[in-house]
Amino acid sequence: xxxxxxxxxxxxxxxxxxxxxxxxxxxxxxxxxxxxxxxxxxxxxxxxxxxxxxxxxxxxxxxxxxxxxxxxxxxxxxxxxxxxxxxxxxxxxxxxxxxxxxxxxxxxxxxxxxxxxxxx
Amino acid sequence: xxxxxxxxxxxxxxxxxxxxxxxxxxxxxxxxxxxxxxxxxxxxxxxxxxxxxxxxxxxxxxxxxxxxxxxxxxxxxxxxxxxxxxxxxxxxxxxxxxxxxxxxxxxxx
Numbered sequence: 001x002x003x004x005x006x007x008x009x010x011x012x013x014x015x016x017x018x019x020x021x022x023x024x025x026x027x028x029x030x031x032x033x034x035x036x037x038x039x040x041x042x043x044x045x046x047x048x049x050x051x052x053x054x055x056x057x058x059x060x061x062x063x064x065x066x067x068x069x070x071x072x073x074x075x076x077x078x079x080x081x082x083x084x085x086x087x088x089x090x091x092x093x094x095x096x097x098x099x100x101x102x103x104x105x106x107x108x109x110x111x112x113x114x115x116x117x118x119x120x
Numbered sequence: 121x122x123x124x125x126x127x128x129x130x131x132x133x134x135x136x137x138x139x140x141x142x143x144x145x146x147x148x149x150x151x152x153x154x155x156x157x158x159x160x161x162x163x164x165x166x167x168x169x170x171x172x173x174x175x176x177x178x179x180x181x182x183x184x185x186x187x188x189x190x191x192x193x194x195x196x197x198x199x200x201x202x203x204x205x206x207x208x209x210x211x212x213x214x215x216x217x218x219x220x221x222x223x224x225x226x227x228x229x
Binding site: 035044045046047050059061062095104105106107108110111112113 | 161163208210
């Protein structure tokens with residue numbers, strides 16, 4: 001069965017960088033993209049970006065342009081999301097999601113998420 | 121920016137039908153997707169491409185589309201359906217490939 005397993009919770013200081021990992025199993029990694037979605041406490045869902053795990057192409061939300069980088073490693077079936085210049089409003093649960101191989105972006109599998117707390 | 125409008129809350133009694141709407145100008149041209157999120161859990165895809173139900177999702181969940189509004193219908197609502205529901209789509213220009221509605225809290229009375 002499809003599984004996405006993310007790295008554990010993080011506590012960061014303002015201005016620091018964050019890197020979350022997501023290890024996929026149960027399907028052919030390069031056949032599906034990976035997107036990252038976050039959810040601040042008590043708030044809705046916010047899409048951050050997408051990586052094509054076959055060729056490494058990325059597409060980022062305008063809200064994060066310039067401070068986000070998504071990468072993937074086909075040998076370990078893992079994806080990574082790095083967010084720089086953390087602020088207190090980056091405190092959120094960060095979800096790794098699988099994107100089916102269609103022209104549209106949507107998310108058919110989600111991990112349980114990684115809680116990131118940004119506080120001085 | 122592009123926005124999808126959902127009602128903040130919907131309440132129904134068990135066994136009744138719940139309808140949650142999502143409105144957006146690009147919905148006639150773009151597919152909509154629906155996610156269910158229970159407290160403390162990750163979202164789960166319940167409807168894709170406006171009307172299709174993923175395997176494992178009960179058939180009481182259905183989706184429909186009419187003009188600029190898509191609707192998630194839950195027939196014969198059960199207590200376990202109490203959750204937040206989010207619609208997701210895209211704008212027509214490609215500037216906003218993923219947009220989520222603000223979510224609707226479904227309360228089962």
